[in-house]
Amino acid sequence: MNLLALLPNIGLIGVVLLPFLGAVAIALAAARPGLRNALCWVSSVAFLLAVLGQVAPFLDGESSRQVVWQLLPELTIAFRLEPLGLIFLLLSSSLWLLATPYAIGYMAHGGYTNLGRFFACYAIALGAAAGIAVSDNLLTMFVFYEILSVSTYPLVAHTGTSKARRGARAYIALLLLTSICFWLPAMIWVWASTGSLDFVAGGILQGQVSTTAAGWMLVLFMFGTGKAALMPFHRWLPAAMVAPTPVSALLHAVAVVKAGVFVVLKLALYVFGIDFLREIAFSDFVLYVAAFTMLTASLIAMNQDNLKARLAYSTVSQLSYIVVGAMLASQLAAIGAGMHMVMHGYGKITLFFCAGAIYLASKKTLVSELDGLGRRMPFTMGAFLLGALCVIGIPPLGGLWSKWHLVTGAFDAGHGLILAAFLISTLLNIAYLLPPVLRAFLKPLPAGESGGIKEAPWICVVPLTLTAAGAVMLFFFAGLPFGLMEAVFE
Amino acid sequence: MNIVDLMPFSVLVPLIASAIVALLPGRTLPWAVTFLAALISAIIAALTLPAATEVTLSYPFGNWPPPIGIEYRVDAANAFVALLVSSMASLALLWARTSVNREVPRRQGPFYALFLLALAGLLGITMTGDAFNVFVFLEISSLATYALVAYGSDRRALLAAFRYLIMGTIGATFLLIGIAFLYMMTGTLNMADMAERLPEVRDTRAVRAALAFIIVGLGLKLALLPLHLWLPNAYAYAPNFVTVFLAGTATKVALYVMLRFIFTVFAPDYSFVVLPLATVLMVLAVAGMFAGSWVAMFQVHLKRMLAYSSVAQVGYMVLGVSLVTTAGLTAAFLHLFNHALIKTALFMAIGTVMYQTNSIKIDDLRGLGRQMPWTMTAFALAGLSIIGVPTTAGFISKWYLILAAIDVQAWWLVGLIVLTSMMAVVYIWRVVEAAWMTKRPADLPTVREAPLSLLLPTWLLVALNFYFGLDTRLTVGAASAAADVMLGAGLGGAAP
Numbered sequence: 001m002n003l004l005a006l007l008p009n010i011g012l013i014g015v016v017l018l019p020f021l022g023a024v025a026i027a028l029a030a031a032r033p034g035l036r037n038a039l040c041w042v043s044s045v046a047f048l049l050a051v052l053g054q055v056a057p058f059l060d061g062e063s064s065r066q067v068v069w070q071l072l073p074e075l076t077i078a079f080r081l082e083p084l085g086l087i088f089l090l091l092s093s094s095l096w097l098l099a100t101p102y103a104i105g106y107m108a109h110g111g112y113t114n115l116g117r118f119f120a121c122y123a124i125a126l127g128a129a130a131g132i133a134v135s136d137n138l139l140t141m142f143v144f145y146e147i148l149s150v151s152t153y154p155l156v157a158h159t160g161t162s163k164a165r166r167g168a169r170a171y172i173a174l175l176l177l178t179s180i181c182f183w184l185p186a187m188i189w190v191w192a193s194t195g196s197l198d199f200v201a202g203g204i205l206q207g208q209v210s211t212t213a214a215g216w217m218l219v220l221f222m223f224g225t226g227k228a229a230l231m232p233f234h235r236w237l238p239a240a241m242v243a244p245t246p247v248s249a250l251l252h253a254v255a256v257v258k259a260g261v262f263v264v265l266k267l268a269l270y271v272f273g274i275d276f277l278r279e280i281a282f283s284d285f286v287l288y289v290a291a292f293t294m295l296t297a298s299l300i301a302m303n304q305d306n307l308k309a310r311l312a313y314s315t316v317s318q319l320s321y322i323v324v325g326a327m328l329a330s331q332l333a334a335i336g337a338g339m340h341m342v343m344h345g346y347g348k349i350t351l352f353f354c355a356g357a358i359y360l361a362s363k364k365t366l367v368s369e370l371d372g373l374g375r376r377m378p379f380t381m382g383a384f385l386l387g388a389l390c391v392i393g394i395p396p397l398g399g400l401w402s403k404w405h406l407v408t409g410a411f412d413a414g415h416g417l418i419l420a421a422f423l424i425s426t427l428l429n430i431a432y433l434l435p436p437v438l439r440a441f442l443k444p445l446p447a448g449e450s451g452g453i454k455e456a457p458w459i460c461v462v463p464l465t466l467t468a469a470g471a472v473m474l475f476f477f478a479g480l481p482f483g484l485m486e487a488v489f490e
Numbered sequence: 491m492n493i494v495d496l497m498p499f500s501v502l503v504p505l506i507a508s509a510i511v512a513l514l515p516g517r518t519l520p521w522a523v524t525f526l527a528a529l530i531s532a533i534i535a536a537l538t539l540p541a542a543t544e545v546t547l548s549y550p551f552g553n554w555p556p557p558i559g560i561e562y563r564v565d566a567a568n569a570f571v572a573l574l575v576s577s578m579a580s581l582a583l584l585w586a587r588t589s590v591n592r593e594v595p596r597r598q599g600p601f602y603a604l605f606l607l608a609l610a611g612l613l614g615i616t617m618t619g620d621a622f623n624v625f626v627f628l629e630i631s632s633l634a635t636y637a638l639v640a641y642g643s644d645r646r647a648l649l650a651a652f653r654y655l656i657m658g659t660i661g662a663t664f665l666l667i668g669i670a671f672l673y674m675m676t677g678t679l680n681m682a683d684m685a686e687r688l689p690e691v692r693d694t695r696a697v698r699a700a701l702a703f704i705i706v707g708l709g710l711k712l713a714l715l716p717l718h719l720w721l722p723n724a725y726a727y728a729p730n731f732v733t734v735f736l737a738g739t740a741t742k743v744a745l746y747v748m749l750r751f752i753f754t755v756f757a758p759d760y761s762f763v764v765l766p767l768a769t770v771l772m773v774l775a776v777a778g779m780f781a782g783s784w785v786a787m788f789q790v791h792l793k794r795m796l797a798y799s800s801v802a803q804v805g806y807m808v809l810g811v812s813l814v815t816t817a818g819l820t821a822a823f824l825h826l827f828n829h830a831l832i833k834t835a836l837f838m839a840i841g842t843v844m845y846q847t848n849s850i851k852i853d854d855l856r857g858l859g860r861q862m863p864w865t866m867t868a869f870a871l872a873g874l875s876i877i878g879v880p881t882t883a884g885f886i887s888k889w890y891l892i893l894a895a896i897d898v899q900a901w902w903l904v905g906l907i908v909l910t911s912m913m914a915v916v917y918i919w920r921v922v923e924a925a926w927m928t929k930r931p932a933d934l935p936t937v938r939e940a941p942l943s944l945l946l947p948t949w950l951l952v953a954l955n956f957y958f959g960l961d962t963r964l965t966v967g968a969a970s971a972a973a974d975v976m977l978g979a980g981l982g983g984a985a986p
Contacts, residue, residue: 069960143880146879168927169919180877181908184892184908185896188896
């Protein structure tokens with residue numbers, strides 16, 4: 001921790017601004033690939049250092065609220081760091097660093113063009129995610145949430161084919177529709193009834209609104225957070241899979257979707273408050289919608305032959321774990337939900353990296369084509385196995401701990417049905433995540449394909465082994481996210 | 491010279507300048523004088539606003555004390571609108587020079603003279619405290635506007651101007667009939683005086699008819715659905731500069747006068763009781779929001795698209811009015827201001843595209859994002875504002891409008907407001923997608939970025955959209971003061 005204290009503290013505004021500045025620099029260097037790639041590196045490294053620079057002051061309790069702008073009296077754009085936000089910041093900054101070489105390698109070897117726009121938008125998305133992580137009130141969160149939606153649109157539509165455009169249109173339409181039609185009115189409603197939009201540990205709504213009104217707010221907020229992919233507003237995530245794989249990996253397995261569940265957690269803990277959540281009229285309704293999403297998405301994932309589509313539906317399902325964790329209104333479940341953000345982030349990005357590496361090395365996109373591939377791509381498929389185990393929640397991978405706490409939380413809250421749903425869902429996880437690995441290692445290569453090792457370029461393989469290693473490390477160092485989550489309740 | 495004596499010059503300077511400009515030769519000189527006149531007018535309006543927010547200012551013309559003579563009576567509400575109109579005119583003029591040189595290649599003196607007449611008319615309507623004077627200025631500005639629309643290079647501009655003339659004249663006639671009825675019943679034309687005398691005769695059929703006539707007449711000017719039919723063609727075929735100017739000012743002034751009659755002359759406890767005005771306005775507003783946005787989503791001609799969007803935006807303002815609360819009126823005044831900024835920026839961007847490509851069909855915009863990045867980015871950013879994305883002026887409007895709807899527990903209105911915002915996303919997004927996400931077809935000409943003389947004013951407007959989305963002290967302060975005036979003492983209040 002002493003080393004962390006040596007890092008400069010550039011303030012929360014600095015942390016949020018950094019990726020945006022990086023994006024400008026990258027866009028200006030668009031015509032010079034070498035410089036552009038260097039700037040991608042610089043931005044992601046600087047961002048990680050800036051985030052780490054926040055840790056020491058945070059632990060010392062020196063991290064304070066920063067008001068950037070006052071829009072109306074009491075209505076501000078303001079930043080404040082709290083434990084949950086720090087988890088999200090650490091997650092996205094560390095994975096951005098690992099995704100940078102992968103993205104550079106993937107885009108170069110995949111023959112993509114227009115990379116200046118691509119990497120600039122990539123950086124903006126990370127900046128927006130950082131803004132969400134440190135926002136101190138609902139309005140600030142909303143601003144960065146929308147920046148995140150809009151900045152990822154060009155990434156999804158990157159190839160410009162009519163298929164990509166259709167997918168991107170569905171993507172942006174659903175995200176904007178839910179946020180503007182549900183989230184925004186809910187936020188203004190909170191403002192109208194409490195006169196405040198600030199995040200306060202323990203919530204701001206208790207005693208200010210009736211339980212019925214709060215119930216409607218909850219429904220609006222939860223469905224309005226389209227990025228958390230609650231059914232029936234989950235279609236955007238499979239639609240986003242037309243994007244190049246680095247986008248699917250970092251954004252649609254980590255930054256964007258984790259922003260969604262982060263918003264859900266933040267709302268549950270800092271706007272509604274766990275105690276109030278228990279009293280709210282139909283919080284069980286949201287809980288069961290999330291449980292339904294969790295199971296249904298798993299069932300759909302089982303029937304997807306396209307590897308990326310399968311992973312996408314798996315993400316939809318895993319996001320609902322976190323929503324369920326937030327809605328259970330139990331401290332343990334909320335801790336589990338916060339930890340699952342990290343665990344699933346590391347696991348799923350590994351899986352997506354692998355899917356991209358497979359595509360680069362062999363142009364294969366279907367699960368049924370993976371037969372015997374473990375012999376040609378041992379590193380990739382090995383990492384895939386670790387990622388899958390992490391998402392399922394099997395030791396010695398980090399996913400165990402988050403699911404452990406989620407299940408204990410469900411037990412704690414006395415929700416037997418949810419407990420059963422967790423268990424069934426874990427079985428379903430196994431049923432759709434392990435077959436690709438089993439095919440790759442146990443089945444022979446199809447006739448006509450030569451053996452011998454043919455991995456993707458090392459610049460792509462190294463990051464995916466690192467994220468897989470990270471997933472293993474998280475098994476041993478799960479105390480870190482646990483401790484931070486526990487601090488939320490102090 | 492104190493502010494009360496200075497105030498009328500806001501109207502007089504453009505009026506007098508128009509006579510001079512009409513005679514000036516060439517192209518540069520008329521523009522320069524026009525700009526100077528508009529700027530002076532804006533400066534005077536800016537000086538008036540703080541003074542008028544404190545006390546109602548009154549200037550008797552020719553020293554004939556009201557109600558005998560004509561009086562200019564300026565309070566927080568009309569000072570705000572006057573500032574808006576004159577400053578939008580100045581900003582539009584910055585953009586005008588290059589664009590008008592293309593569209594009016596002949597001697598420009600008469601063109602700018604007409605523009606100044608229209609401006610003086612609009613400002614006159616805003617500042618006067620005399621009902622008949624309202625009609626006179628309305629006719630001045632309308633006649634000038636018909637001629638300006640007819641300047642359009644497209645031959646359809648003539649038909650559009652003619653249609654506007656017919657509809658506009660009907661509207662003005664209705665207004666005149668209404669004012670005549672009021673004069674018949676009260677024996678006065680001074681609005682404040684009228685307001686005092688009306689209660690005695692409130693239960694007569696003539697007064698009720700007057701209210702109805704005035705609302706319909708001004709509804710036509712305001713382009714409130716279903717009286718909006720003149721607007722899309724007039725906006726679409728007028729010279730771009732005229733569209734830019736009208737979009738930011740004309741309907742705003744009409745709305746202001748309507749509010750003045752409904753709230754100050756008749757007083758809300760009359761106008762909303764004898765007629766089901768709140769319901770009528772609300773239904774028409776919602777219908778306008780929907781129909782306007784719906785039609786805009788399918789327009790191929792982008793100026794028409796923005797024109798239909800204006801019909802929808804007028805709906806938002808009238809919706810705020812129909813709630814008859816301070817919050818609702820504040821939202822209406824806010825959107826009146828903010829929408830002027832938004833639409834002016836959008837029309838400037840589209841006008842710039844038209845200047846470079848000679849077309850504003852959406853198909854001809856394909857792939858233009860790479861060839862005219864600055865123009866299209868300006869359009870997209872102004873588009874964010876009309877959608878109501880946070881940090882833009884449009885967001886502040888939506889925020890207050892939704893807040894006002896929640897205030898009266900009108901949940902269905904909240905739903906409708908956000909739903910029509912989504913429709914705005916669709917029609918803006920079509921353009922963005924065409925410009926950036928589509929390759930430019932080979933048969934379309936390659937164009938260059940527009941000249942700075944068009945770009946800079948456009949970006950200035952875009953910047954203002956963001957400025958007033960972040961710094962809301964002026965707009966929210968002035969709008970709530972205006973709403974207070976309308977609902978409170980109004981014109982009957984004390985004047986120095």
